[in-house]
């Protein structure tokens with residue numbers, strides 16, 4: 001049966017806030033968790049991912065987990081270790097103990113951020129491209145993907161790991177024109193990842209149907225995801241303001257953009 005009750009970790013964050021508005025229309029009952037309290041959501045669980053007892057309680061009775069919580073930019077290795085590496089391990093352990101069968105893991109383009117971005121007629125970046133993390137943050141997403149693989153092979157817990165491009169209400173840079181995931185497409189992709197059958201362990205890219213794509217969406221489409229949005233209407237204005245991407249600019253050479261050179265640091 002399709003999952004109905006879903007734990008959403010990171011529910012206070014940017015994507016969490018967008019997704020808790022958009023997902024209920026697909027019929028999900030969301031249980032919310034974040035280290036930060038969520039205004040207007042008295043039932044949300046306010047807890048750090050390091051609190052294993054709270055996680056055990058949070059996963060009880062859910063059909064699936066959407067795991068968004070974590071540090072979403074670069075930070076010291078110690079902070080990344082605690083929130084993203086140990087935190088994700090704690091989520092998977094809680095799921096295993098409780099018998100949760102499916103997790104959707106918010107991976108990131110930064111797990112493969114040092115991959116050169118396609119130029120001209122170059123092929124799109126495939127999901128099986130070698131990992132090339134661009135930060136400790138990207139390493140933690142690489143770790144999450146491998147942990148998901150382990151929990152599938154060893155315990156039969158299914159994961160769709162989504163290498164999200166840039167999920168914000170609008171694209172704000174020229175790079176984002178290629179990797180933007182509109183919030184509505186984000187919800188479509190999460191719904192597909194929750195409901196597709198027999199996913200096992202699967203990695204997909206999470207972008208809208210952008211006119212200037214960099215990443216191959218075929219594995220996402222194989223889940224039943226059909227993007228409806230395209231960043232192109234934003235292109236003229238962004239390019240007029242910021243200029244085209246330059247092949248010689250180190251910030252413009254890789255999928256991960258400035259995360260490869262001068263990454264934004266948490267907290268923003």
Ligand code: NAI
Nearest residue numbers: 010012013014015035048049069070072106108164166167
């Ligand atoms: P965000 O930084 O806005 O939200 C992350 C949330 O996780 C925050 O509310 C924070 O309080 C919570 N959190 C952090 N550490 C925690 C801990 N130890 N215990 C409990 N909660 C904790 O990030 P955003 O943009 O909403 O991203 C959500 C997820 O998607 C993150 O895992 C991020 O790495 C990933 N992602 C997001 C992209 C995007 O474009 N928004 C792109 C690629 C990946």
Ligand code: 15L
Nearest residue numbers: 072073108109110165166167
């Ligand atoms: C990410 O992984 C970050 O969480 C998000 O804040 C954006 O920076 C995004 O990647 C991006 O590459 O634009």
